[in-house]
Amino acid sequence: MTDNPFMTMKNIDKSFNGVPVLRNVSLKVEKGEIHALLGENGAGKSTLMNILGGVHLPDNGSVYIDGEQVRMLNPRISQEQGVSFIHQELNVVADLKVYENMFLGSELRNKAGFLKVEEMCRETHDVMATLGVDINPKEYVRNLDTSYKQLIEIAKALLRKSRLIIMDEPTTSLAEHEVNRLFELMRSLKQSGVSIIYISHKLKEIKAVCDSYTVLRDGELVGTGSMEKENPETITKLMVGKAISQERYVHDNPFGPVIMEVKNLTSEGLFNDINFTLKKGEILGFTGLAGDGRTELFESLFGYRKKYSGEVRINGELVKIDHPRKALKAGVGFVPKNRKENAIIKDLSVIHNMSLSSMGNFESSGFLRDNLEKERFQYYKDALNIKVHDPQITIDKLSGGNQQKVVIAKWLEANTEILIFDNPTQGIDVGAKQEIYQEIVTLSEQGKAVIVLSSEAPEIIKICHSINVMYQGEITARFDGKSANEEEIMQYATGSKREAEKIG
Amino acid sequence: MANIDAKEYSTKPSTTKSRLSWLWSEYSVIIAFIVIFIASAILNPRFMDLNNQLNILMQVSIIGIIAMGMTVVMLSGGIDLSVGSVLALAGVISVLALNASGSILVGIFTALLVGSFAGFLNGLMVAKGRIASFIATLGMMAGARSIALYIADGGSVSGEVAGFTAISNSDLWIFDVPVIIFLAMTAAVFVIMHKTRFGRYVYALGSNEKAALLSAIRVDRIKIGVYTLIGSLVGIAAVIETSRLNSISSSSSGAQYELDAIAAVIIGGTRMTGGRGKIIGTLFGVLILGILNNMMNLMNVSPYLQGFVKGLIIIIAVVFQKRE
Ligand SMILES: Nc1ncnc2c1ncn2[C@@H]1O[C@H](COP(=O)(O)OP(=O)(O)OP(=O)(O)O)[C@@H](O)[C@H]1O
Ligand SMILES: [Mg+2]
Numbered sequence: 078m079t080d081n082p083f084m085t086m087k088n089i090d091k092s093f094n095g096v097p098v099l100r101n102v103s104l105k106v107e108k109g110e111i112h113a114l115l116g117e118n119g120a121g122k123s124t125l126m127n128i129l130g131g132v133h134l135p136d137n138g139s140v141y142i143d144g145e146q147v148r149m150l151n152p153r154i155s156q157e158q159g160v161s162f163i164h165q166e167l168n169v170v171a172d173l174k175v176y177e178n179m180f181l182g183s184e185l186r187n188k189a190g191f192l193k194v195e196e197m198c199r200e201t202h203d204v205m206a207t208l209g210v211d212i213n214p215k216e217y218v219r220n221l222d223t224s225y226k227q228l229i230e231i232a233k234a235l236l237r238k239s240r241l242i243i244m245d246e247p248t249t250s251l252a253e254h255e256v257n258r259l260f261e262l263m264r265s266l267k268q269s270g271v272s273i274i275y276i277s278h279k280l281k282e283i284k285a286v287c288d289s290y291t292v293l294r295d296g297e298l299v300g301t302g303s304m305e306k307e308n309p310e311t312i313t314k315l316m317v318g319k320a321i322s323q324e325r326y327v328h329d330n331p332f333g334p335v336i337m338e339v340k341n342l343t344s345e346g347l348f349n350d351i352n353f354t355l356k357k358g359e360i361l362g363f364t365g366l367a368g369d370g371r372t373e374l375f376e377s378l379f380g381y382r383k384k385y386s387g388e389v390r391i392n393g394e395l396v397k398i399d400h401p402r403k404a405l406k407a408g409v410g411f412v413p414k415n416r417k418e419n420a421i422i423k424d425l426s427v428i429h430n431m432s433l434s435s436m437g438n439f440e441s442s443g444f445l446r447d448n449l450e451k452e453r454f455q456y457y458k459d460a461l462n463i464k465v466h467d468p469q470i471t472i473d474k475l476s477g478g479n480q481q482k483v484v485i486a487k488w489l490e491a492n493t494e495i496l497i498f499d500n501p502t503q504g505i506d507v508g509a510k511q512e513i514y515q516e517i518v519t520l521s522e523q524g525k526a527v528i529v530l531s532s533e534a535p536e537i538i539k540i541c542h543s544i545n546v547m548y549q550g551e552i553t554a555r556f557d558g559k560s561a562n563e564e565e566i567m568q569y570a571t572g573s574k575r576e577a578e579k580i581g
Numbered sequence: 582m583a584n585i586d587a588k589e590y591s592t593k594p595s596t597t598k599s600r601l602s603w604l605w606s607e608y609s610v611i612i613a614f615i616v617i618f619i620a621s622a623i624l625n626p627r628f629m630d631l632n633n634q635l636n637i638l639m640q641v642s643i644i645g646i647i648a649m650g651m652t653v654v655m656l657s658g659g660i661d662l663s664v665g666s667v668l669a670l671a672g673v674i675s676v677l678a679l680n681a682s683g684s685i686l687v688g689i690f691t692a693l694l695v696g697s698f699a700g701f702l703n704g705l706m707v708a709k710g711r712i713a714s715f716i717a718t719l720g721m722m723a724g725a726r727s728i729a730l731y732i733a734d735g736g737s738v739s740g741e742v743a744g745f746t747a748i749s750n751s752d753l754w755i756f757d758v759p760v761i762i763f764l765a766m767t768a769a770v771f772v773i774m775h776k777t778r779f780g781r782y783v784y785a786l787g788s789n790e791k792a793a794l795l796s797a798i799r800v801d802r803i804k805i806g807v808y809t810l811i812g813s814l815v816g817i818a819a820v821i822e823t824s825r826l827n828s829i830s831s832s833s834s835g836a837q838y839e840l841d842a843i844a845a846v847i848i849g850g851t852r853m854t855g856g857r858g859k860i861i862g863t864l865f866g867v868l869i870l871g872i873l874n875n876m877m878n879l880m881n882v883s884p885y886l887q888g889f890v891k892g893l894i895i896i897i898a899v900v901f902q903k904r905e
Contacts, residue, residue: 379795381794381795400799401794401795401796401797401798402797402798402799404797405797411795413795418789418791418792419791419792419795420792420795420796421789421792422784422785422788422789422792422793422796422856423788423789423856424784424787424788424856424857425781425784425785425788429781429784433781433785433793433796433798434796434797434798436778436781437778440778443777444772444776444777445776445777445778445781487796491797
């Protein structure tokens with residue numbers, strides 16, 4: 078490493094309410110390098126970046142850019158120093174159009190002060206094109222898929238002339254080809270001298286694109302170095318302090334009777350003629366690329382979307398689910414993707430988020446019992462390794478991965494016979510992922526029926542008995558989990574192959 | 582994963598500065614209340630007089646009861662502008678029912694029924710009609726007032742049943758009955774909001790409606806419940822208002838009550854967009870408004886200027902909340 082790195086953070090300390098979160102952490106990033114920032118959920122990665130981005134002030138320590146000390150008192154100062162920040166949680170405004178989001182706070186105006194709408198649209202279109210995305214700049218963000226929202230966040234940072242881009246888990250809802258585009262772009266940014274700090278729990282990505290790394294554990298620096306000498310196993314070890322098995326989790330547990338049967342489910346423009354059956358004890362996977370309609374399909378089955386036709390039977394009985402409450406009553410639970418929008422009640426405490434879908438479990442004679450909630454939370458805290466000092470604080474103070482675990486706990490607590498997980502490991506670290514997988518497999522061994530949606534084929538292969546691949550709203554292939562492989566799944570997911578006889 | 586023992590670090594702030602800011606953010610209304618209370622005691626010796634203190638409580642009881650309902654509505658992310666008009670309407674109809682039946686119970690029951698039915702309609706418009714609460718309750722505000730005026734032919738109606746005035750004009754020990762009703766309603770709403778699932782759902786809904794729906798909460802029913810709750814509290818307030826002078830004016834009773842109630846809620850620290858706020862905060866917000874009114878009377882501030890002072894206080898309260 079050179080002696081004058083582009084950005085240095087020195088001896089950073091930070092506590093929240095007396096709880097130390099960062100202790101004496103230092104970080105160096107060279108000009109034109111992609112630097113991985115690694116660590117378990119709650120290790121302090123986002124907090125460190127929030128300090129660099131001017132969102133939080135450090136208790137101690139200093140930040141240098143180009144050798145000069147800068148006091149990052151607020152996000153504006155940080156931006157003026159050429160630092161762009163892609164936050165872990167999506168911050169797009171759903172009620173604005175794509176281009177309005179892109180230029181929020183820095184709108185282009187002509188001399189008379191009027192907005193230059195066409196120019197903003199054109200620039201939006203151009204940046205999006207470099208990411209390989211073709212969306213109408215005048216579309217309302219509300220109508221877009223989560224992966225597009227994430228791409229808008231990324232594009233927003235690219236629009237500014239940045240010298241350093243912080244990417245805090247930018248790929249959690251992206252499909253593989255979108256990730257690859259992003260990587261190409263990152264490499265060309267690197268060529269032009271831009272530095273990037275890259276946070277991710279996906280080791281393959283880190284190995285593919287990063288030049289060097291820094292690892293945090295429990296708020297302390299545990300290692301830093303060049304990526305060349307490392308491989309996924311050694312990085313995992315650095316992060317969680319142990320090796321992680323790569324084997325399939327799921328075993329051939331015997332299935333029970335059919336619990337859910339779906340016939341000819343169709344919703345105009347979203348999905349078409351979907352058929353499948355789900356047995357007790359079975360883990361069924363659904364995968365595909367953005368726009369495959371799998372999320373919409375299961376949002377419909379959960380009653381969040383009402384406009385669909387077709388038959389759904391649960392335990393042999395025809396049901397019409399048009400409200401999530403009815404789904405819950407029928408024994409269907411749903412862990413949605415994009416927790417910030419769909420799952421987190423940020424003004425409620427961690428405990429109250431956990432109990433929200435199963436209040437009946439905590440009532441006696443009509444009144445809530447605090448201590449029952451507390452006890453139950455303690456159970457999930459241990460089972461899922463949720464890192465929180467005081468579960469009475471509001472959930473938005475938790476690290477992203479730990480928030481996700483609370484959302485999962487909420488639906489485990491609802492204890493439904495059928496549980497649908499949409500992108501369940503969003504933002505969860507490698508170690509904790511295994512715990513979630515284990516939890517899912519245990520559910521199935523207890524005779525629960527599980528559906529897992531994920532854009533990551535390896536994840537689906539690891540935990541599913543059988544796998545459905547979707548392409549543009551249709552099921553195009555079905556694999557046995559044991560014999561499935563990634564390449565084949567991708568061929569069906571991208572639409573380049575279709576099974577001859579009509580499935581789905 | 583090294584689990585850090587929760588007991589090792591206290592969650593209470595460590596440094597004096599952060600402790601102060603923590604205290605302020607949690608209890609700013611109570612601190613403001615204490616400051617205003619002490620200042621009032623110093624400025625005017627008559628303020629501390631027990632009768633004056635009890636008088637303040639009596640003065641705020643009607644607005645206080647309405648403000649409790651308003652807190653729930655605002656926590657759910659809505660607002661109710663119709664409370665004053667609905668109070669007049671419930672008052673007018675209940676007096677008619679009282680006189681026709683000769684039964685005080687029928688009168689009270691009618692007020693509750695009219696209030697909660699108006700609230701229920703507000704709830705239907707907001708939840709099922711997807712009309713913004715501001716617009717829906719603005720419509721109800723105009724409509725309820727108009728019906729009250731029509732029924733009473735623009736004037737007042739008076740009770741003709743002996744004993745009806747006793748509701749507002751008798752006391753238990755040293756407290757007037759309206760004060761006791763106010764405190765009881767505060768306690769009831771507190772319990773509803775913190776000890777029942779309804780309350781939990783209201784907070785969830787006000788904070789993130791989509792996530793609440795995806796948590797399998799019947800969001801529509803909760804909204805209807807919220808507006809029905811404030812409606813029935815307005816019905817109770819209408820009984821007190823009517824019983825006080827044994828009459829209710831279809832044109833002026835309840836006028837601008839929505840402003841005072843909303844002011845109390847905001848001073849009490851409830852967030853305008855919902856999801857965050859406390860019943861206790863509103864209680865102190867109501868008391869602050871009561872003390873200010875009382876002090877302005879004691880110090881002979883022109884009644885024309887009193888609105889100005891009140892407006893100023895509301896704006897200061899909001900500015901302080903923004904700093905968090
Ligand atoms: N505003 C806050 N108030 C209190 N505690 C906080 C706050 N922000 C973060 N923390 C705590 O700081 C710790 C580090 O959180 P941080 O978000 O930096 O983790 P992370 O490394 O980004 O984890 P993840 O991979 O899950 O995103 C967590 O234990 C979290 O609970
Ligand atoms: Mg994070």
